[in-house]
Amino acid sequence: MQNLRKFVAPEIVFGSGALSLAARYAVNFGARNPMIVTDEGVAKAGWVDMLSNELSEEGLNPKIFAAVSQNPRDFQASEGASFYRENKCDVILALGGGSPMDCAKAVGILSTNERGVRDFEGVDNVEVPGPPLICIPTTAGSSADVSQFSIINNTDLRKKFAIISKTMVPDVALIDPDTTFTMDPYLTACTGMDALVHAVEAAVSTASSPITDLHAFEAIRLICAHLPLVMNDPKNAEHREKMMFASMQAGLAFSNASLGAVHAMAHSLGGLLDIPHGECNALLLRSVVEFNYSSAPERYRLVASAMNIPVDKLSSSGIASALAEKIESLREEVGITGSLSSRGMEEAFIAQLAENALSDPCMVTNPRIPVLTEIREVFRNAL
Known part of the structure; x- marks a missing residue:
């Protein structure tokens, strides 16, 4: 129970x-x-x-x-x-x-x-x-x-x-x-990746439940299938509807399961550097997943499966690598390229960013509770 x-x-x-x-x-x-x-x-x-x-x-x-x-x-x-x-x-x-x-x-x-x-x-x-x-x-x-x-x-x-x-x-x-038809392509990409991060973080949250899982995993499936399609065909009503439905599903999931380190770090970045929230999430997701994976391998296996990664053919380490690569390739496919350093992030900011992120309430339900030096390293990896 x-x-x-x-x-x-x-x-x-x-x-x-x-x-x-x-x-x-x-x-x-x-x-x-x-x-x-x-x-x-x-x-x-x-x-x-x-x-x-x-x-x-x-x-x-x-x-x-x-x-x-x-x-x-x-x-x-x-x-x-x-x-x-x-x-x-x-x-x-x-x-x-x-x-x-x-x-x-x-x-x-x-x-x-x-x-x-x-x-x-x-x-x-x-x-x-x-x-x-x-x-x-x-x-x-x-x-x-x-x-x-x-x-x-x-x-x-x-x-x-x-x-x-x-x-x-x-x-x-x-x-x-x-x-959503009036969104420009980059806003479409950033908000779509924001929804994906909502769903992934809800799926691996320590406050997740079978109720939130229903919404989180369906959102992941829909986003991975339809975000690239809506980027290629922005006037397609079906793809727009599927992305809006995925966003709703992801919201119902994270509102009730809460979030994790990606959002804690993105809030810190957005506050200091005024980078759009969805863009922050997209640039941080891979580094956080790599940090968290060992603390929730079975949950991330479910995430990978929802992203259409053939998990039955891979070892746990293979799933971790495939998941990181899938996140990176999807981000780049929809046009969010570069890294945090190309958005004005500098090594000198990391100490303050890490302190702010560690005190964010979203960190409470992250599957791996980091110490300050670890959060600094995750930021550094995203540079």
Whole structure:
């Protein structure tokens, strides 16, 4: 028998046209002045206008907050909460990738709790839930639309921190694959690899369970099959839908099984160097798998099998090598080339990055708990 495990998820509507249901849900939540949290890229793609028009047609008065950057900052969450109060908003709709959705979650809890956003860092530190939250993802990767995580950048320390709470789970996720057609190729690649890392880390997490395994391994299979295909044929609706479905599956897995060293290290990198999160994950995955493998060989064997590696024909060491090579070849096939050093990473940064990563809550469920010198070496290997 397994230890007790809980599983949390929002109400999910998946499929083409899901975005068009946003106004109906906002009305059902009693909205009059809904707040749309988004970013400039999503606005330029036309999705903000579409959502705003849908809300207006229902007699609502939407207010748009688009001051969200990649790796959302603590002050942006505070500004968003002030915007929410000043405009007498009552429901939040997050439209975009992980950054707007993470920021929207933080805005929500700041609007109902008299505390600074940094005070919520850690697990189960949110006393009062935020207002109703509807998430509409426009990328197939972050899975913030189904997770109990919000990742915010502490700008004083240049360090990302995690707010992990059941109150961070959105009320509704409207997952519409059509929104991903406006992603450029590199964003498609980075968010797809982000979803893969979510699934792999959930699969080998010490908090995994048969329930999360259902989602993690299916996500791995779908991503390995469809990410290269969507890169070659970005207008193919089937591949886009499969990647969006994989992202959802990976999110349900990691939200409930948590993550590991890849994310702990990526949060550290993103906070210090402002590298896109999915790109960080893609560049770190191989080095972390090589570090972890000996502590969870049977779990990684299942991961390798889901990646279509012929594990029955290989020894344990052979599986480890094949898995590392598969990760590397997939990353390069989708166009994420080079290493951390080509993104501005230097040897001089490693000490600080390693300290920040070691204190990240995602490290708690990594299959191998490292010491500081080991994390430094993993960073060095990814240079």
